[in-house]
Amino acid sequence: xxxxxxELVDAERGRFAVAESVRSHEGDVPLAVRLTAVSKRFPxxxxxxxxxxxxAAGEVHVFAGENGAGKxxxxxxxxxxxxxxxxxxxxxxxxxxxxxxGAARELGVSMVHQEFALAPDLSVAENLFIGQEPGRFGWVxxxxxxxxxxxxxxxxxxxxxxxxxxxxxxxxxxxRVEIAKALAVDAGVLILDExxxxxxxxxxxxxxxIIGELCRRGIAVLYISxxxxxxxxxxxxxxxxxxxxxxxxxxxxxxxxxxxVRLMVGRDVDNLYxxxxxxxxxxxxSVSGLSRGGQVRDVSFDVRAGEIVGMAGLVxxxxxxxxxxxxGAEVPDSGTVSLDGxxxxxxxxxxxxxxxxxxxxxxxxxDGLALQLGVDKNITLARLPMWSVLIDLSEERELTQRHRxxxxxxxxxxxxxxxxxxxxxxxxxxxxxxxxxxxxxxxxDEPGRGMDVGAKSEMFAELxxxxxxxxxxxxxSSYLPELMNMCDRILVMRAGRLVGEVAREEFSEERIVALxxxxxxNHE
Amino acid sequence: MSEQxxxxxxxxxxxxxxxxxxxxxxxxxxxxxxxxxxxxAAGALIVxxxxxxxxxxxxxxxxxxxxxxxxxxxxxxxxxxVTLVIITGGIDLSVGSVAALSGVVxxxxxxxxxxxPLIGVLGGIVIGAAAGLVNGLLVxxxxxxxxxxxxxxxxxARGLVLIVTGAVAVFGAPESFRLxxxxxxxxVPIPILVIVVVALGGHFVxxxxxxxxxxxxxxxxxxxxxxxxxxxxxxxxxxxxxxGALAGLGGMIxxxxxxxxxxxxxxxxxxxxxxxxVIGGASLFGGRGTxxxxxxxxxxxxxIRNGAVQLGINTFYQNVLIGVIIWLAVWWDRYQRRxxxxxxx
Ligand SMILES: Nc1ncnc2c1ncn2[C@@H]1O[C@H](COP(=O)(O)OP(=O)(O)OP(=O)(O)O)[C@@H](O)[C@H]1O
Ligand SMILES: [Mg+2]
Numbered sequence: 066x067x068x069x070x071x072e073l074v075d076a077e078r079g080r081f082a083v084a085e086s087v088r089s090h091e092g093d094v095p096l097a098v099r100l101t102a103v104s105k106r107f108p109x110x111x112x113x114x115x116x117x118x119x120x121a122a123g124e125v126h127v128f129a130g131e132n133g134a135g136k137x138x139x140x141x142x143x144x145x146x147x148x149x150x151x152x153x154x155x156x157x158x159x160x161x162x163x164x165x166x167g168a169a170r171e172l173g174v175s176m177v178h179q180e181f182a183l184a185p186d187l188s189v190a191e192n193l194f195i196g197q198e199p200g201r202f203g204w205v206x207x208x209x210x211x212x213x214x215x216x217x218x219x220x221x222x223x224x225x226x227x228x229x230x231x232x233x234x235x236x237x238x239x240x241r242v243e244i245a246k247a248l249a250v251d252a253g254v255l256i257l258d259e260x261x262x263x264x265x266x267x268x269x270x271x272x273x274x275i276i277g278e279l280c281r282r283g284i285a286v287l288y289i290s291x292x293x294x295x296x297x298x299x300x301x302x303x304x305x306x307x308x309x310x311x312x313x314x315x316x317x318x319x320x321x322x323x324x325x326v327r328l329m330v331g332r333d334v335d336n337l338y339x340x341x342x343x344x345x346x347x348x349x350x351s352v353s354g355l356s357r358g359g360q361v362r363d364v365s366f367d368v369r370a371g372e373i374v375g376m377a378g379l380v381x382x383x384x385x386x387x388x389x390x391x392x393g394a395e396v397p398d399s400g401t402v403s404l405d406g407x408x409x410x411x412x413x414x415x416x417x418x419x420x421x422x423x424x425x426x427x428x429x430x431x432d433g434l435a436l437q438l439g440v441d442k443n444i445t446l447a448r449l450p451m452w453s454v455l456i457d458l459s460e461e462r463e464l465t466q467r468h469r470x471x472x473x474x475x476x477x478x479x480x481x482x483x484x485x486x487x488x489x490x491x492x493x494x495x496x497x498x499x500x501x502x503x504x505x506x507x508x509x510d511e512p513g514r515g516m517d518v519g520a521k522s523e524m525f526a527e528l529x530x531x532x533x534x535x536x537x538x539x540x541x542s543s544y545l546p547e548l549m550n551m552c553d554r555i556l557v558m559r560a561g562r563l564v565g566e567v568a569r570e571e572f573s574e575e576r577i578v579a580l581x582x583x584x585x586x587n588h589e
Numbered sequence: 590m591s592e593q594x595x596x597x598x599x600x601x602x603x604x605x606x607x608x609x610x611x612x613x614x615x616x617x618x619x620x621x622x623x624x625x626x627x628x629x630a631a632g633a634l635i636v637x638x639x640x641x642x643x644x645x646x647x648x649x650x651x652x653x654x655x656x657x658x659x660x661x662x663x664x665x666x667x668x669x670x671v672t673l674v675i676i677t678g679g680i681d682l683s684v685g686s687v688a689a690l691s692g693v694v695x696x697x698x699x700x701x702x703x704x705x706p707l708i709g710v711l712g713g714i715v716i717g718a719a720a721g722l723v724n725g726l727l728v729x730x731x732x733x734x735x736x737x738x739x740x741x742x743x744x745x746a747r748g749l750v751l752i753v754t755g756a757v758a759v760f761g762a763p764e765s766f767r768l769x770x771x772x773x774x775x776x777v778p779i780p781i782l783v784i785v786v787v788a789l790g791g792h793f794v795x796x797x798x799x800x801x802x803x804x805x806x807x808x809x810x811x812x813x814x815x816x817x818x819x820x821x822x823x824x825x826x827x828x829x830x831x832x833g834a835l836a837g838l839g840g841m842i843x844x845x846x847x848x849x850x851x852x853x854x855x856x857x858x859x860x861x862x863x864x865x866x867v868i869g870g871a872s873l874f875g876g877r878g879t880x881x882x883x884x885x886x887x888x889x890x891x892x893i894r895n896g897a898v899q900l901g902i903n904t905f906y907q908n909v910l911i912g913v914i915i916w917l918a919v920w921w922d923r924y925q926r927r928x929x930x931x932x933x934x
Contacts, residue, residue, distance in 0.1 A: 394816055418818035432816050435809035437876040446806060447817040455797045498817065 095158065097122045097254050097285030098143055103152030105138050105309075107485065109477045112138040114309040116152070122253070125276060125286045127296050127317070130306035131330045131517040132489030133475035136289045137179050139306070140256045143287065144176040145169035157253060170196070175252035177243045179259050179289070179488040179515065180430050185232030190214035192231050193246050217245040222271050236428050236511075237263045237380040237543065244272065255279060256287045259488070261295060262514050263427070265379065265543040267578075273299050291489070291517050292544075293322050305329055330519035337518060338550035339526045341533055345553065346370025348406075349537045350422075350506045352391055355400030360386040362561040364400070368506060368537040373528065375552035376541040378581050383561040384541045385427055388508040392424040393417040404505065418447060423504025425495055427511050427541075433495045436484035440476050441465040443483050443494050447502035468497035472523060488515040496524055500531075507531065510541045525551055545574055557581050626870025626922045627882040633914075634889045641896040648899045655778055657895045659770050659846055662780035663688075663839045664858070665887035668865040669791040670835030672883040673828045675866050676795070678808040678875025679735035681832045683724060683742035685858035688840030690746045691717045693759050693850030695841050700761030709762065710769060713844070714837040720746055721833015725826030739829075743859070750852050759850035770845030780842055784884070787835065791880040800827055808875025864911055865890050868918040889914070 098120040105113040113135040120126045128136045141147040143154060145161065145168055153160050156172050169176075183192050190210050214227035223241045225234070231242060240263050247255060257276075261269040269292075276286055276299055290296055296303060297317055304314040305328040312328055326334050346369055353365040360383045368374050376384045390397040393411035402409050409420045417424070426432045434443055441461055450460040465479045472493045476486055483491055492515045499507055509528070513521045528538050528551070542548050548555050549572045557565040557580040565580040567573075578584075642649040667684050674681045695713025698704045704712070720742060727738035772779040795801035803824045806814040815821050844850050865886035871878025890911060897907045 392816075413820075414816050415818040415820050424816065426813075426816055432810070432812040435806045435813055435876065437809045438805055442802065442806065446814070446819070449799060449802065451799075454799075456799070456802060458797070502817075 095122055096120065096155070097124075097157060098287070099155040099158075100139075100143075101153045101155075103139070103142060103149045103154060105135070105142060105147060106150045109481075110485075111309050113142070113149075116306075116309075116311055118304060118311065118314065120254075120285045120287060122283045122285050123280050124301045125280055125288055125299050127300035127303040128287065128289045128306065129291070129296060129303055129325065129329050130312075132493070132515070132520055133487040134306040135309040136306055137258055137487060140176065140258055140287060140289065143254070144174050144256055145172070146176070170250055170252075173251065173253035174256065175247040175250040175254070176256040177247045177258060177260050179262075181239050181243050183231045183239060183242060183246075185230065187231060188228050189218070189225065189231055189234075189242055190227035192242060193217055193227075193249050195246075213249070217249055218242075220248060220275065221245045222268070235380055235385065237265075237268070240264060241268075244275075248275070252284065254285045254287065258289045259291065259515060260288075261290065261292065263511060263543060266545065268380070268543075269295060291515070291521075293325060293518065296325065297322075307331060326518055330517060332519070334519050334522050337522050337525075338547070339522060340373075340529050340551050342553075343371050343533050345372050346535055349404060350391075350539075351403045351406075353401050355387070355390055355397050355402070357386060357390045357395055357397045360561050361390050361397070364558075364561075364563045366556055366563060366566075368539060370535045370537060371532050372554065373532050373538040373540055373552045375548035375555035376539060376558060377545065377548055377555050377577050378558035380543070381560075382558040382581065384558050385510055386561070387558065388424055388510055388539070388541060391417075392422055392508060394424065418502065418504070421505035423447070423499050423502050423507040425499045425507065425509045425512050427514075429491050429495050429514070434483050434491060437482055439480040440469065440474065440483055440486070440494055441479040444468055444479075444497045444501055447498050464501065465497075468501065472497055472527075473520065489517055489520060492516055493520060493524075496527070500527055504536070506537045506539070508539045508541070511543065512540070513542070513544075513547065545577060548577075549574070559583055624870075624879075624882075625925045626868075626918070627879060627885060629921055629925075630868050630870065630882060630885045630889060630918065634885055634892065637889065637892055637896065641892065641899070645896055645899040648896055653895070653899065657891060658778050658784075659780040659842070660895060661888055661891040662770075662784045663843045663846075664861055664865055664891055665784045665884055666787050666842065667832075667836050667839040667858070667862045668869075668883040668887045669787050669880055670832035671862050672791065672866050672869070672871055672878050672880060673795070673801075673804055674735070674832045675863075675871045675873060676804045676808045676875060676878045677825060677828050678811065679728060679825070679828070680739060680863070680873070681721075681724065681829065681836075682736065682739040682859050682863075683720065683746055684832065684836040684839070684862055685855035686743045686746035686750065687717050687720045687833055687836040688843065688858065689750045689850075689852065689855040690720065690753075691837035691840035692844035692854055693750055693754050693852060695837075696759045696762045696766075696844050696850035697753070699763060699766060700759060706763055706766040706769075709766065710838075710841045713841040714834050717837020717840065718830050718834035721830040721836070722826065724833065725829030728829060729822040729825040747856075754850065754852045756852050758852065760848070762844075762848060766845055767848055768845070770842045770847075780846075783838075783842065787838070788880050788884050794831075795880060800824055804828055805876055808872075808877070810876075861890050861894075861911065862887075864915050867915060870922060886918075 096119040100116050100118045103113060103116045116139060130136055138147060142149050155161065156174060161172060193214050194210055211227050218225065218227060221241045221244050223238060223245065225238065231239060234242065240260065244260055260272060264272070280286060288299060300317040302314060302316050303320065305312045348367045349370050350368040355364045356362055364387055378384050386395070389395045391402055393413045393416055402411060404420055411417045411420065444465045445461050450457040450464065462479065468474065469476065469479055474493045474497070475490050483494055486494065496512055513524055516524060532538055540548065540552060553569050555567045555572065555577060556563055557567065557577055559581055567576060647653060667688065671681050671684060691713035694716045695709045698712045699706060699709035724739050724742050727733045728735050768779060770780055774782065795804065803814060803819045806819060807821055807824065811821055840855065843854055866878065866883045867873065868889055869879065869882025869884065869886035871883065893910060894907055
């Protein structure tokens with residue numbers, strides 16, 4: 066899927082040239098960012114401890130490490146969003162004190178957050194230039210804003226009008242707006258916190274093209290990622306963190322995957338995709354003729370007991386909308402959903418859950434978590450343990466502790482507000498909720514978003530064990546290897562329609578991509 | 590709230606803890622930070638109480654304290670209901686008018702229609718609940734913003750009061766009706782007992798029932814609540830019904846104190862009630878608030894008003910003072926929260 070253009074080749078070369086010089090004489094290359102003994106403590110947790118590090122101009126420096134290792138916190142300190150508890154941060158050779166994100170922009174630091182920081186009710190153009198609107202004396206030059214916005218959007222390959230409200234965009238589109246917003250700043254240091262978490266591989270590669278170009282211009286890129294393949298693809302050097310401290314910094318060329326994983330999670334993960342195949346049972350969920358507002362068009366499919374069915378498709382293909390329509394989050398215009406042969410009458414999610422369906426949503430922050438509330442309250446939300454009309458608090462405590470231990474949710478106590486957890490750990494809380502809900506048919510929309518390799522492997526093991534108990538899983542993911550390893554069958558959607566179905570024996574990346582993009586399938 | 594010993598709540602994979610041995614202190618301060626605003630409000634209450642006892646000789650007298658208790662009970666009872674609404678991210682501006690409506694209708698039931706006081710009080714509560722039901726349906730079914738729905742009710746209920754009474758006070762309730770606002774059991778004034786019962790009930794609903802749990806979740810992220818199967822509309826409606834019913838009870842207590850239904854009772858009362866809830870640490874954005882906090886807030890507001898009267902300070906200045914205290918309370922709350930990165934759940 067990568068088109069190798071001359072620009073790209075050039076970009077690559079420029080980048081590696083700079084990186085090489087970093088490697089050979091680290092001492093005299095100007096450091097874009099230098100951290101000395103930086104620590105950050107939150108009440109009850111040491112998030113970052115005594116980090117010393119230098120990132121050279123023109124380098125792509127990858128940060129890896131398990132969920133809650135302190136990567137995002139470290140980056141937020143560089144971007145002046147959080148103040149370090151101790152230690153010094155130098156940017157472009159000058160020590161900086163915590164002055165707020167506005168000051169970071171002056172210093173030339175720009176950041177794409179793990180959790181989007183976009184205003185849903187403002188237009189894309191307005192979001193791109195928040196705090197630095199073109200124009201003078203409080204007057205926003207709308208025309209210029211739109212023009213600049215169009216340019217930026219083109220750069221990140223997003224084909225939408227800048228007047229669109231951000232709230233109406235899909236998660237993956239919002240991700241790109243975030244990236245465009247970071248590029249709007251004329252930055253010397255660009256921080257990307259899991260920018261590809263909801264992008265397909267192809268879309269990720271476009272981003273790598275942009276990164277290459279930035280590096281050639283001498284911009285330092287700090288890049289957090291859990292995806293092994295892309296760490297090796299974009300990174301010059303990688304710093305692995307664990308428990309807030311740096312365990313190792315080395316050039317990517319001196320690492321291999323197994324060693325990197327071991328450094329990240331502190332143990333071997335021998336099987337990223339644990340899938341035990343069992344005999345499939347009878348059809349459990351049957352969807353027929355489902356349509357909704359042009360986003361889902363006449364979709365029919367079955368899911369059998371013990372089956373994990375994958376849903377592939379490009380951004381905007383309608384996979385999330387399909388899941389939401391089945392689940393009653395949106396009322397479909399037409400179509401029927403039946404479970405075990407019985408047609409269901411679903412007027413809303415409450416009905417769907419009562420009937421035995423579950424839906425793990427795509428965006429934990431928007432419609433997944435009650436961020437202010439504790440881990441425990443979030444886990445039991447879909448199924449509260451009751452003792453007659455009262456909530457059974459001791460049962461609630463027990464089961465949340467069990468999930469915390471099983472999924473290794475990093476939190477000192479289960480009543481800790483979810484917003485204090487790291488991104489990946491928040492995602493584990495959403496997963497725990499739906500494991501606890503005990504749905505017969507569970508739709509998982511990008512369930513591994515933000516999880517480290519170890520956590521993902523554990524998540525898949527959980528899904529696998531649900532399937533082997535005769536339950537059914539519908540797995541929506543933009544990451545094909547995940548689908549191809551875990552699923553018995555992959556359904557492909559394009560523009561709201563189900564355009565193909567690929568059985569496990571016939572899985573091939575080309576085939577699925579061809580179906581998803583609508584390109585002529587010439588591999589047959 | 591899960592109470593555990595500090596050691597049992599640490600787990601092998603948990604975040605790194607600061608120096609061992611300080612675990613207890615840390616965990617205590619961790620807990621307290623969740624109740625930061627309640628602690629602050631309680632502190633302010635104690636300070637104001639002591640200062641008034643010193644500078645206003647008539648403040649610390651049995652008579653005045655009794656009076657203070659029954660004044661507070663009106664606001665406290667209503668504040669419990671409004672707390673619930675505010676936790677869901679809503680607001681109830683109508684409680685003052687609804688209390689007045691309940692008061693006059695309740696008294697009329699006794700005076701005009703000759704029902705016994707028990708029926709009269711229940712009738713007042715039912716009227717309040719009915720007004721709350723209208724609020725709740727307007728918010729959950731019609732989709733009006735809570736501010737607008739209850740602002741409308743503020744006006745509608747007041748209008749109804751004036752229509753029903755012809756703008757004249759209603760008298761003639763039986764003597765035994767006075768007990769609710771003025772009676773004593775042993776040495777404990779009945780209005781104080783009412784506060785205790787309502788507060789315990791409210792706390793119980795908030796912490797141990799679906800309605801309470803869902804109130805927090807809806808206030809924190811209503812879409813997440815909906816997609817997790819919470820019947821958001823039903824629970825939203827219930828919360829306004831409860832707030833209306835408790836406003837009704839507040840109205841009956843007030844009517845009992847003056848042994849009449851006053852058509853202009855409760856004008857501006859919603860401000861004191863909302864102030865009490867906010868001072869008690871509830872967030873107007875929803876997801877946060879406790880009954881205890883609101884109770885302390887109600888006492889603080891009542892003590893300030895009462896003390897001002899003892900000192901001969903004009904109501905106009907009282908209003909200024911209450912307003913400033915709201916600012917201070919919310920500012921302090923935010924400041925502390927930012928500093929500690931804390932939140933309650
Ligand atoms: N605002 C906060 N308040 C309290 N604790 C926090 C806060 N933000 C982060 N932490 C804690 O700091 C630690 C590190 O979190 P951080 O978000 O940096 O992890 P991360 O490496 O980015 O993880 P992930 O891969 O899951 O995104 C975690 O234990 C987390 O609970
Ligand atoms: Mg993170």
